[in-house]
Structure formats: structure tokens, C-alpha cells
Amino acid sequence: METIDMRKAYDPAFVAQVQAESGQNLSLCYQCGNCTAGCPYTFVYDIPVSQMMRLVQTGRREKALSARSLWLCASCESCTTRCPNEIDVARVMDVMRHMARREGYVSEPAVKTFWDCFLDSMRRHGRVFELGLVAAFVARTGRFWTDMDLGPRMLPKGKLSFLPHGIQGKDEVRKIFERFAARSGS
């Protein structure tokens, strides 16, 4: 295991950015571990959430933003609700996920692809077209086996529409995405 030079490893800009974008003061965290204790996703995380907070405290941009945990957080709010220091932990995770996305850290590609497909569907139709979403996901990931087992169970129930529910205001929704893209300069 490497020895860390605490001074060199500390990226003050990273700490400041996370705190500014999340509106949370990470120095309030005293590492009690309550977030990790309650997090239903700890079992799939590479770095438990309390240590994600620690990485912010110690200014470890690279390690934090490349964590798979960021992409596996479901924002279930267990950590935020139970934090004894009232830190909105889920928001901090969300903000780091924004940063990771912007800076090209994608350690769980399938998850990101699913979300991208979801947003695409929304952008295109104004509402989410579930069957189209899964189809797009399969197409992009090549994971043709995705939920194939569920098809036979669902189709007879008449739950899945084969056509999207377009709305009149779908241009408005598209413009939201466009303005957002223009604002963030991407």
C-alpha cells in the first residue's frame, strides 16, 4: 500500500468545488460511519460512503471521482436522513457524480448508459417511453439478454406500450435540454 503525502494529495479546488456545489460543509463530518452503516448499497460499493466523505475531507479528487460507488448510489436518502451532523450526504454524492460525468470518469458504464437512454427518451418524447428505453439500452450496450425473461410476463398484462406517448410540449422539454447544454458549454 502506498504512503500518501497528505499535503500533495490535497486538492483544495476539489474540496471547495464539492462544498460549493453541494452547499455542504464537509468539515462537519466526524467519520462516525452512520452513512455507511445504513447504506443499502455498501455491498456493491468499492468505497463506502463514509470514506467517500473522507476523500473529500482529504482533497482526493482522483480517487473520489473514479469511485464506482458514485454510480451505484440510488439517492435513497438513508445517509442524509440519519447523518448526526445534518450533512446532505446524498447530495454530496450526487454532486461528485456530476463532476465525474463532466470530467469523464465513468466507472459503471452500464449504469450511465441506462440513465443516458432514459434522458434521451425524455428529450425526444417529453415523457419516458419505457419499451423504447430498454430497447435503446440493449442497442447501446449490446446486452441483448437484458430482462428478456420479463417480456413474456409483461406483454400479456398489456402494460407496455409499443408507441411513445408524445406530448404537444415536447419541444419545450427539448429546449430545456438544449438550454442546459448551451449553458454548460457542452
Next chain:
Amino acid sequence: MSQALTYAYYPGCSGLGTSREYDQSTRAVCDALGIGLADIPDWSCCGSSPAHTVDHVLSAALAARNLAKVEAMGRDTAVTPCPSCLTNLRTASHRMADNAFRERTNALLDTPCRNTVTAKSVLQILAEDVGLDALARKVVKPLAGLRVAAYYGCIMNRPPEVMRFDDHENPMAMDGILAALGADVRPFPLKVECCGASYGVARRDIVARLSGRLLAAAEDVGAEMVATACPLCQMNLDLRQGQINSAGGTSHHMPVLYFTQLMGLALGVPEERLGLDKVCVSPRGALRAAAERAAAETAKGSKA
């Protein structure tokens, strides 16, 4: 309860698809209870989880487009059955209380949002507006004998500063409703634990583990049915029950219904308006067992 009670209604995208029965039963139950639901004209997706994983302003804007529509309707309360939509609508409102954030949000919109709308869940209005005593009086087919666990999902009540409804660790609104319907509501300990959310498609292992734990806990407290208030929870627990069983080597056979479907049954709403046929694990067996149990109870009672 006033007959004139009418809310702006936001069905949410899944209401048109995978949770069609939730939408149907919500409308049927509200109808039966004299609560008017006025659909928000030309509503769009709230942004759901994917939007807030990208950016909080984008997420708020997608939600705020709908809030602005409610404002245009001249209403101040919007109700939605889906906790995920609810979270997005309420989080958008919560953050837009900050003027700078609201301005950034409105910059993405054609029609600016004034942030005058309060979003509430269907569960909240049914629990708060109707009243449990009044509800109990309207029951025509009590759910007597039905051993049910009320499962709220992780974001119906959390974080409490945003959701402002019921207890965030031990919510009781649905328990209260089901009890008023006559059901035998079990003390379910994992009411607010996450089911795996939308990871079913990309990481089904997550859902198998988390939802599997919920089903096991429901069985542990003797429930024969789970009542939910969330489309994603219902889908994970019901539609993916097979995946759960094969991943965990279990053999759960637990019907998972929306609480509104159970309300409809008890209030005597015709079954075809409740979409009972749309759930994967059939509730028939559990309902029959409950009815038999209730009959036996009554017989015992009359003998004694």
C-alpha cells in the same frame, strides 16, 4: 372531507406503462371517495433519477415545467402517486425557494415557474384528507384476515426536510389506511429500506439482493402480501420476483399490490377498474386465504 376537493393530478410516465394499475386504481379510489383529480394538461417527465445525476438545475427545470403548468391551472397543490416524481417535484420546489436557484431554473424554461405549488403524494391526501374513521365507514368489503406488510419505499418520507410527511423512520400513513380497511397490518421493519430502485436494468444483482431482503422480511413478520406506494418498488418486488428467487435460491411467492388497489377492493370498486390482473404474482390466493380466515373467525365468534 369536502366534495369540492379537487387536485391537479400528475400521473407520471410509468402510470402510462408499467404502473398502469396504480394510476387506474388511484383514479378509481379518488372517484369513490369524492376527490377530484384534474390531469395536468400536457405534463412531461419530471426528470426522475437520471436527471438529478446529471445536474440539479436541469432536474429542477424538468420538474418545474410541470409545476408551472399547475400554476397555469390556478391550483396550488399537485398530487402524484409516484414517490420518485414526488421527490423531484418537491426537491425542485425546495431548492427554488432560493431565488438565485429559481432564476437559474427558470432560465431553462419557456414558461417560468413562480414556485407556488406544493406537491403531495396520493398516499398523503388519502391519509390526511379523508380521515381514517371516515374511510372505515366507507368500507363495504373489509380486508379482514389479510396479513399485509406496508412498504413505503425509501423516498416517500426522506429526507424529512424536503418531504415533510409522516415519520421518516416508521411511517404509519399506509398502515393506518390498511388497518382502517380491516386488514391485519404486520409491523414491517423495513418500511423505508431501498428496493434497488432503477438498477434493475443495468445491475439486476442489486435489486435481487435488496428486494430479496424485503420479501424475506415481509415473510418473517407473517405477511402474505406486500402493499406498496411506488411503481419502482412494485416492479422490483413483483415483476422481478422470479429474478430474485433465481439469484438468491429462494422461492418467494409474495403478491405485491398497490395500496390503492387494496383500497379499491375494500371500497367495493369493480375489479376491472383496479387492474388486479396486471400484477405478476397473483393476489387471488392470498385474498382467498384471508377471506376463509375471516369467515372462520366470524364463525368462532358467533359460536362463542
Next chain:
Amino acid sequence: MPILAGKELRIVGFLCNWCSYGGADTAGVGRFSQPTDLRIIRVPCSGRIDPLFIVKTLLYGADGVLVSGCHPRDCHYGQGNFYARRRLEALKRFLPIIGVEPGRFEYTWVSASEGQRWQQVVQGFTEQVHALGPSPASAVFGACREIPDEKGGPRVAV
């Protein structure tokens, strides 16, 4: 105060000895940094503060006056802050009629333990007074001249 012209405004505080003066001490002990504008006059109780002291202070050159006492029910003398609350509230509502902006006078309650709160009060009030700028009183009435005091003879200026 020419050396600090433009940086500081003249803010006068009237603080009761038991709670708020102690709270200001607690803030000092905690090293809670504050703007330097405020000058504190210590009185035993907020009930000792004649609203006319405040009128006088505002008319004779202060840009802001801050009064602080014990929280209601916590007065060291039992009732002083209850009387003060009535007097000060009446004064606060009256002052605009002579052209004193409402934001130039505030009264609040800070206990001896509330160092952090005192910091926030001072910070907030100072910002509020700076947002209003210098009081019109000096421009309208001119700078105060030497006032011969009751002991007779003019005082020596600083």
C-alpha cells in the same frame, strides 16, 4: 475617526451586563471575529435603557444603534427586559417619522452563553447599517460640535 473614514460606521450598542454583555464576552473568548464598528455601552439591565438614549445617539451622529438584553423570562432582575421590550418596540416603530430608517435601530436578546449568536447579530446588524450607509443626521444637522458638559467648560476633542 478619520483614519478609518469610509471603513467603519458609527454603531453604538447598549448591552445588559448579565446576558448580552456576557454573550459578547463569550464571543470574544471563542474568538468569533466581528466587524469593528460597534462600541458597547454596558448597562445593568435592558430595563435601564431609556429610549431617549437611543434617540440621542441616533440624532447626534450614530449610524446605527443595537440594544441587546436577556431573553424574555431570563432577566436577571425578573422584569427589566419586559419593560424594555415595550419601550424599544414603541421606539422602533416611531423612529421613521423623524427620518431614521427602521434598520438603523434593532433590539434583540442574546444570553451569556450565546457567543456565536452574538457574532451573527453583530455581523448582521453591521451589514444592515452599512447597506443603509451613513445616517442622514450628520448631513442634516451638521457634525456634532463640542457640547459644554454639565461640569462646565468645553471638553477637549480627540
Next chain:
Amino acid sequence: MSPFETLKEKIREALPGLDCVIGWRQGFDPLHATPFFMRAPEDVEKLVWSPLCVHNLSTYLPSFRGKKVGIVLKGCDSRGVIELLQEKLVERENLVLFGLPCSGVADLTKLGRAAGDLDRVSAVAWDEAGFTLATPRGEVRVARRDALADKCLSCQFPNALEADHLPGDPLPPATGPDLGDEELAALEAMAPADLMARWAAEMSRCIRCYACRNACPMCVCRDHCIAQSRDPHWLSQEDSPREKLMFQLIHTMHLAGRCVECGECQRACPVDIPILALRRKMNRVVRELFDYQAGLDSQAVPPLFTFQVEEANIKERKW
């Protein structure tokens, strides 16, 4: 017998047991009535009662403390008496109160404005509709609402609130415009710096005669007014608008919750500074905060000399 004649009869009857009865008599010219201390029954014949009886005679009462006196009261004057009773500066058992219903008194400044020069008015008459002034230019007619004191136009207490004798039928409250409110609204609409400058300009006319104070029935300090003391030393002798305004504010604060708004301060001002507005503002504040008006109840405690643990109308501000 007219109510006034009845009252005179009552005064004649009471006088033997009293040190004096305070009323009004004709003054040095047709427009002025003047305070009058009746000691003998024959003095009563000189007593006058007219819209020119402007003075609030209750101002004189504290100087008769301990002696038995009578006093003739308009409604507004009676509030001064009640306030003095409340503060135990006069004793009820030593007073005989002769009340008269009053339909308003003239504001000589207003009449002067209409007549051009008050000194050259040779006669004055009045009726329901107004005043007629005989001037060298001929008769000048002034409508009631242009002639009466502001306070009379909206007077809520035309009848003495406390009286031993109150002949005649009580009058209803006046329903005219509240000019005081309008004046306050106009002042409050001004920018703060302009308003302060306006006061400075007004006060620059002040000659520090203290007529405002001497006319005030609630100014009970008399020889010990802090305006003129060295201990305590609130004011210097400097002739500046600041010092003069400070005195007005001292007067206003000392009157908070005690002022009966008789307007004597402003009426007495020889240079017509609108100082009543300050007292009126404070009265508004006291009324909105404590739902209290001075001079209505001799048993009440003025609001600044008491408190509620939970104040209904004072909300703690967030700091």
C-alpha cells in the same frame, strides 16, 4: 334653561365649597377667550362658552393639588383630567367636574389665514355652518370644516368622559376627515433623509419658548423639566435644530402612552411648528401595539409602565 345656563347655576351652587372654578372668559379681543378662575358667585356671570374656548384647562389642575377646585371641561379636556387622576397628580375627591358637550373649537391659525390679519378682526359670529368674521375688508365667511381645529373634525369624544355635571344632550362623535392621519401619511411617504431635513427646517424656527410644554396637561415636571437641568443634563443651551428636535422627542417619549392628543402643544406654538404629528405618531404606535388610548380610564396603567410576559403584538424579529 340652556345647558350652559344650567351649568352656570351648578357652578354658583358649588363655588362656596371650592377654592375656585376654572373656566373661560372673554379675552383681549373678540377672537380670544382666556382662562378664568372664578372665586366668587358674581364671577360666574363672566364665564363664556363658545368655539373660541380652546384652552385645555386641565393643565392648571396639578397646581391646585390638595385644594378643592372645579373645572369646566370639553370632551378632550376631560381626558387630561382622567390621565392626571390616573397618575395621582390630582385627587378625584378634590375636584368638581363641569362638563359641556362640545361641537368643536376654532383654529385661530385657520381663521387668521382666511381673515388675512387676525388683529384686525372686529367681531366674530358662528352658526352650524361656519364662522363670520368682520374685517376691514368686509365680512369673511369661513366654512366650519375650514375653521375648526383638525382634532375637532374627527373628534371621538365630544362629551366629557368624567363629569359631576353634564347638562344638555350628549353629542355624537364627529365624522369629518382625519387630517392628522393624512398629515402622517404624507410625512411617512417622504424619503428618510428628506423627512429628517424637513424636521430640521421646521425646528430651525423654534425659539425655545417652551410654550408647547407649558400648555401640555401631561407635562407634570414643571420646574424640573430635564430640558433645563444640569443633572440630568440632556440638552445644552445651544441654539441648533438638533437640540430643539431632541427636546420635542423628549416630550414625545415622555408622553408615550400618556398623551391625550388635545393638541395644546401645537396650538401654543407661536411659530406654528407641526409638532403634534410626533405625538400623534407615538399615539398610533401605542394604539397598535397595546390597543390603548390615554385618558379614557382613570384606573388603567399606561402601557409603558406595565407588560405582558407574552406580548400579543410584539413579535421577536429574527436576528
Next chain:
Amino acid sequence: MKIGVFVCHCGSNIEATVDTASVAGTARAFPDVAYATDVMYSCSEPGQDGIIQAVREKGLDGVVVASCSPRMHETTFRRAVERAGLNRYMLEMANIREHVSWIGKDREANTNKAAELVRLAVEKLRRNRALFPKSFDITRRVLVIGGGVAGIQAALDCADGGLDVVLVEKTSSIGGKMAKLDKTFPTVDCSSCILGPKMVDVAQHERIALHAYAEVEEIGGYVGNFEVKIRKKATFVDWSLCTGCGLCMEKCPSRKSHDAFNEGVGLTTAINIPFPQAIPKKALIDARFCRQFLKGKCGVCAKVCPSGAIRYEMEDEVITEKVGAIVTATGFDLFDHTKYGEYGGGRYPDVITSLQYERLLSASGPTGGHVKRPSDGREPRTVVFVQCVGSRDTSVDRPYCSGFCCMYTAKQAILTKDHIPESQSYVFYMDIRAPGKLYDEFTRRAMEEYGARYVRGRVAMIYPKGDRLLVRGADTLMGEQVEIEADLVVLAVGAEAAAGSPALAEKLRISYDKYGFFMESHPKLRPVETNTAGVYLAGACQGPKDIPSSVGQGSAAASKVLGLFSRQKLESDPQISQVNQRRCVGCGKCALTCPFGAVKMIDVRGEPKAEVIETVCQGCGICAVTCPQGAVQLEHFTDNQILAEVNALCQS
């Protein structure tokens, strides 16, 4: 007048951000200032000597010390000027430390501000005059409020020192929290064996009058002469007749009454003596459960009582006691763990508080000292202790450390092993706080000798799984989520201010912090005094404290009372109101508003005039504001003094 100004460096505390020499230089130009200098430590002996020397050599008649807060050292410097031959009130202080040097780093602005504060002090001092205290008689009795170990110690020490003591206890027995404990750390002494004899001493001490089941209703008066109204709550038993035989408890048919002494772990009878060692050992009826009160008929206890002591018609009685000093020892309450919904919010019977566990461990407890689960009476094998429940948790408004939970948890882990050798304890902790003699060694023993497994992390949730409890927490040292299936979970609940503390503080006119703990006069140097003369603090009412600290404070408070009463008479503070009767018009507004009735109206040659009763006036100055002609002036805070301060600030 000749004034000397002494500007203190306070080492670097002031000098670092204030140019004290420049302040002294500026001060030399102030009116009447004859001498000004800066000093290193004005409060030190050489510092004080320097002041005294300057007064004598320069012929000063007044001194301004610019240093720390007057709340810190005003008394010190008053004594110094007195030693120099001046009246002690010819001193003013400028607070240039707490209000200047410690709150800003801008040396220029600070120096300027310091100089202005000195000017303020000089202008006030120019109007000071010599004041002389009056002496008055004192009542040599002390009231002790609260009969826990701190109050017991204070009462015994005062009584042994020859004072008459009135001890008021809210519950029906003294003993407090300590009486409920099984053992004490770090010695594992039996709690009732060491407390019991002290309780008996209280009962037997001829100088102690004990009012149990009583509360302080009202407190009037001042140091030396307080008048206290005490409400003796109705016990429905005539204690002068009750012998504590316990026959009533044996026969009482209402056996499901809340057992407060046992923290609700067991049940008791409606008429009960809370525990065998209770002092006084007297029965009382809990009317909430008594059939006589609920149903109007029963009367069993009245029938069986051999001394005929039962009085169903008894009512509260309010008595008045005169005392000269008060020791407040009202202790603490436990945090209400039901606020933690994630730990079951009180819904799971086998999730209990640490004090409930003490009762399970105690041989005199409801289980006779056998550790049994409340749900099924089974002996637990796996016991999980969760620390910091209601401590160091901002989200429940308890950000402070309760101080003693780490220690009692270690003790309970040790006792668990003693009671059930085959058991295994787990302790979830955040940090171990054990800074006391033999304390850290004790927690080490819990781990090393008794095998308690300590896990560094908080617990996020507890929920039932079968008939056990699943405890899910984190091991932050491993960075892992961990689960333990436990038979019993003990929550180490923190301390909070006793219910009703703020109300009592208001009666006592002392300050309390935002959590309800009483404020000491100085956190380091005056830990048992309050800012109200004659009122002292002992024990956990001032902040969470363990037994040795509470006992120490009980003795400390007693020594303060004994010191106070060692004087024949007390001196009144001369900073009180005075009436200039020449200016008084006798309107009586001052008398109307005085909270103490210290102003009376007298007749002076036929005219009413106000007069201040000097030993009753407390110097608040409310009256001074009511007097329009300024006839009432508060000495040392006269209109002219305050106006001089205002002028000093407004002309610069």
C-alpha cells in the same frame, strides 16, 4: 479630577492586535487624564502594585483599566484602587480584549476602537462618585434543591459546618440517579453501598430538614435573605405516622403501576415505597393508578395500615422557608431514545436504555439481578451496546458529549460478562472518552480481560429478525458495513438538562444555556457560583458530570455557602437607585414598575415623594427610565454617565 489610564497587554492577548502604547498615548489627551501607560499584565501583582503606586505618586482620584472584560476582573481592580486609598467605585474598565483584540485582526481599527473605549470609560469615570455599601443581617440557613448525590453532599457539608439546611427533593426519596445504579466505575463499587450511608446521614442529621416529594414554587428576596415557597405535593399518606412497614404494598390490588424507580422495567403497586433503602422510607399513592382515585372505591391500604396513615383527601401544601443561600443540585435527565426511529423508537422491548439495564443488573432490581430480556425473560447471549445515543448528535440538538457514557458502557460490558460468563458484548463507539484517574485503564480492561468487542462506528438501524434484533452498523476502521444479531441492545443514552430546569432558573434568576444547563459564573474560576449572589450550583445541573465530579461540586458549593455565612453581615451593592426628592413630583411610576417593591411613597411635608429602600433595591434601573424629570437616578449608571458615554462616541 486626575485620572490614570492603564492599558493592558494581557501578554500578547491584547498587544498582538492592539497597539496599547498608542492607546495610552491617545488617552493622555483625554480630559482629566493625568497619567496613562501600557502594562504587561495589569491584573498581576506587579501590575496592581503599579496602579497603586501611580495613584499615590500622581495623586490620581480615578483609574481606568483597559484590559479584559469587567465581568472578569472588575472586582480585582476595585480592590486594587481601594488599597491605593480610593473609593472602589472610582474605577472604570474598558473591555479591549473580549470586545476588541479577540474578535478582529485589523490592528489599526482595533487600536482606534480601544482608544475610543478608553475615552468612553474616562468620560464615565469623570462623573463617578464614591459609593458606600450598607450592611445588612443575614439568615444563616441554606436551601439545597435536589437530593441526588451532589445535593446530599452539599447538604451534609453545610450541616456539618453548622448551618441549618432545608433539602427539597422532587421525588419521594433522595438518592437521585446514583441510587438506581448497580455498580460504579472504575472501582465497580456497589452504588447503594456507598450512597446508602450518606442518605441515612441526611435522614438523621439534626440540622437537615428534608422535604421529599416537594418542589420549589417561588423564590423571593436576595442573597442573605431569600424567601422560598415550597410545594409539598400530596402523598395521600401522613408521613408523620407512616412507619415504612410496607404492608400496604403487599396488599395493594393495583399492581400494574408505572415503576419510575425501575425506569419502567418492572411494575409496582399504586401505593409504594420506591425502593428498600429509600430515605425517607415512606409510602405514597400514585393517584394515576390507585383504584380509590380511579374508581372511587378500594380502600385496602387504609384498612391494612397499622398506623392509620392513609389520607385520600390530602392536598398539596405550600410552606415558606427563609434562607440566606441556595444550592441548586437538580441533576440531569436521560435523553429520550424514542427520538431515534431507526433504533425502533421505543417499539422493540429488547432495545433498552442503559439505566434500564442498570436496573436489570441490580440485585434489588425487578429481576433480582438476573439479566433477562424484557420481551421473553430469556437470558441474552449477545448484547450490543450502542454509544452516543443522544450525544454528539446535532440532528437531535444534542451536539455535546455527555462525558460518562463511555465509562458506564465499559462497566456494563464488564458486568454482563460477570453475570453471564458465556455472553458476548459488542460496543459501537465513536471515540472512547476516559480522561479520569484509572478510567482509561478501566475501558481497556473491558476489552482485554472481559473480551468486549469494540466496534468503531455508529449504528444506523436496529430491527427485529425472528426473536432477535438485527443491528446494522459500520466498522469505520475496516470501512465495512457490519451486522450483529443480538439478543439485547442497550442504548447508552446521553444526559440532558432536567425537565423544568429553565423554569427553575427563571425562579432563581440565574442563566441557563440553550440546552437548559445552568450557567456558572466563570467556566474555569467560578465553577459553582452563578451570576446571582447567594445561588450556587452543584452537580449535573450545570452540565453532564460523573459521580466524583458531582460530589466534588457538592462540597465546593457547600464551602462557598460556609464562606458567605462566615461574615457577620453582608454588604449591599451601592449601585442602586436614589431619588432626588426635590425633583420628585410624586407620580409614583417608579414605585409602580419596581419588580422588587424597593420604592415606597412617603409623605414629605404633605407631599408624596418616592424613596428607595436601599437593601431591597437591586440596581436594575427600570425606575430611572420611568421618571420624566430624572428625579430617580441609578448610581454608577446615571443619566449623565450614560449620556457622557453617548457623547464620547458621537463626537469623535
